[in-house]
Amino acid sequence: MSDKPKLRLGIWGLGRGSNFIESCRYLNIEIVAGCDTSEHMREKFHEMVPKAFLTADEDEFLQYDMDAVLIATFFTSHAAHSIKALDAGKHVLCEVTSFFTPAEGVALVEAVERSGKVYQLAENYPFRKDCLYFKRLWEQGIFGDLIYAEFDYLHECRSLCYTYIDDTPIEPGYWAHHWRSWLNAHYYCTHSLGPVMQITGRRPIKVCAPRTTPLIPGYIEGAGWGVTPELITMDNGALVRNLMGGASGDSHRMDIWGTHASARIAQSEIRLGGSGHGQVLKLNPRWDSMGEAAEKAGHGGGDFWELEFFRRAILENQPGPWDIYRSCDVTLTGIMAIRSQELDGAPVEIPDFRRKEVRDKFRNDHRSQQHFDPRAIFPADQDTAITGEFSRVMCETDALSLPDGLKGCILVRAAFDGMKLFDEIEGDADRYRVVALVQKVLAQLPHLADVYRRGRAIADAYPDSLGGRAMRDLLDNYYYDKIIDEETTSRELSAWLGTPRPTLKR
Numbered sequence: 001m002s003d004k005p006k007l008r009l010g011i012w013g014l015g016r017g018s019n020f021i022e023s024c025r026y027l028n029i030e031i032v033a034g035c036d037t038s039e040h041m042r043e044k045f046h047e048m049v050p051k052a053f054l055t056a057d058e059d060e061f062l063q064y065d066m067d068a069v070l071i072a073t074f075f076t077s078h079a080a081h082s083i084k085a086l087d088a089g090k091h092v093l094c095e096v097t098s099f100f101t102p103a104e105g106v107a108l109v110e111a112v113e114r115s116g117k118v119y120q121l122a123e124n125y126p127f128r129k130d131c132l133y134f135k136r137l138w139e140q141g142i143f144g145d146l147i148y149a150e151f152d153y154l155h156e157c158r159s160l161c162y163t164y165i166d167d168t169p170i171e172p173g174y175w176a177h178h179w180r181s182w183l184n185a186h187y188y189c190t191h192s193l194g195p196v197m198q199i200t201g202r203r204p205i206k207v208c209a210p211r212t213t214p215l216i217p218g219y220i221e222g223a224g225w226g227v228t229p230e231l232i233t234m235d236n237g238a239l240v241r242n243l244m245g246g247a248s249g250d251s252h253r254m255d256i257w258g259t260h261a262s263a264r265i266a267q268s269e270i271r272l273g274g275s276g277h278g279q280v281l282k283l284n285p286r287w288d289s290m291g292e293a294a295e296k297a298g299h300g301g302g303d304f305w306e307l308e309f310f311r312r313a314i315l316e317n318q319p320g321p322w323d324i325y326r327s328c329d330v331t332l333t334g335i336m337a338i339r340s341q342e343l344d345g346a347p348v349e350i351p352d353f354r355r356k357e358v359r360d361k362f363r364n365d366h367r368s369q370q371h372f373d374p375r376a377i378f379p380a381d382q383d384t385a386i387t388g389e390f391s392r393v394m395c396e397t398d399a400l401s402l403p404d405g406l407k408g409c410i411l412v413r414a415a416f417d418g419m420k421l422f423d424e425i426e427g428d429a430d431r432y433r434v435v436a437l438v439q440k441v442l443a444q445l446p447h448l449a450d451v452y453r454r455g456r457a458i459a460d461a462y463p464d465s466l467g468g469r470a471m472r473d474l475l476d477n478y479y480y481d482k483i484i485d486e487e488t489t490s491r492e493l494s495a496w497l498g499t500p501r502p503t504l505k506r
């Protein structure tokens, strides 16, 4: 918006970091510089912001003349990069989460305090239209005080273990993703706990997190993106069931119970009456302002508003929603949940880093999740002519963004299991969905068989390696035998599709 004073921003980490370009234009935030060690990411960014200064060298980047830096580098680097940017005199908007160990958190708090600069965590989910709207209702007192909430960020991201965020396979192909391949999902607690904290204003003080071990097939053994539930005690004694990770169904539930009303936020439903059997009403969440621009941004408008709150904190001196202390509260909940997991779910206190005497206890606490080396998932003497195909084959077998509907192993499993359940399905619309899946498998059978065979060759070459086992696990659980037996399966699918189904109306 041209009437807003200009803010000069540099973006550090150009995968996720490139998602903010459109919103910046609207908010008169000029992107003057970009930094990424990956040439691929730099090239893509250059196409979108051709005039920005571009470098792979972070020191050169931080010397550039700009007011603020948006940090979207590796999950485990955020504290080090934030401190470096603050020390270089820049305001910081940092992607989730703020830090990886308590010791890094202490160093970050003190870097923010000595810098006098604005620090905000880029936790965007609380700024979706529905969350901001229900926050306004909460502030009007409609809900009373918080009793209980169930918030989920179950987001299955297996393919991101083997690709970058834009679906490009990891390079070199025999590596897994730097951090997504192993990260314990408790660390990623902010997309679900963040909205509860912002809507209610409450602070988490204690967490219990019993361990759950099974994962859907195709992850590397020791991966942490299973289902990770937390029971969090808030500072008024309320409980929040916070659920992260991924399984065989995504969920973004946002259910909340107050003393006067309850709501299913994702469904825009409220129950009034201060009783279990009060009146349920469907509401019509509206933006406060700038809705049209926010609608175009990612994550239901959240990506737009986190930038705008950051801009206001710098240029209009308005306190932002995620100052360094609130950022510590949410980040430390995930870190302490992992410690609770290690104690079989016993409660662990969430320290308050506003207090120096509390920080002193964690100043040297560098403990973090133990994990496999994503760069050593095949033996050291591997033949890279074989293993170099790994991330590409994984990417072709599995996929996160599915603009053309299901593909790869997900398509295969859904089609074959859909055939098994066909007579149980209610309604022709869903039956036709299964028919379409089966038609797609039939049409793609030669391609699918080729990808599955290439995957099997890698698994068979290194059967005992982490990479080989993950590949075998994926193929075996997604109808490998049927897919490679193209002839028989093609006949079987054609016969199934040709079977007269009197119950199915056109």
Ligand SMILES: NC(=O)c1ccc[n+]([C@@H]2O[C@H](COP(=O)([O-])OP(=O)(O)OC[C@H]3O[C@@H](n4cnc5c(N)ncnc54)[C@H](O)[C@@H]3O)[C@@H](O)[C@H]2O)c1
Pocket: 012, 013, 014, 015, 016, 017, 035, 036, 037, 038, 041, 056, 058, 072, 073, 074, 075, 076, 077, 095, 096, 097, 122, 123, 124, 164, 165, 178, 299
């Ligand atoms: N809030 C959200 O909705 C959301 C969505 C996606 C990702 N994220 C967060 O954004 C961050 C980045 O995610 P991503 O998907 O782009 O993942 P990523 O880890 O694949 O990308 C990080 C990028 O930073 C670059 N990089 C790393 N270290 C660097 C350095 N020292 N100097 C220059 N460049 C460097 C890498 O080359 C890479 O392109 C993650 O921390 C993730 O948690 C948040």
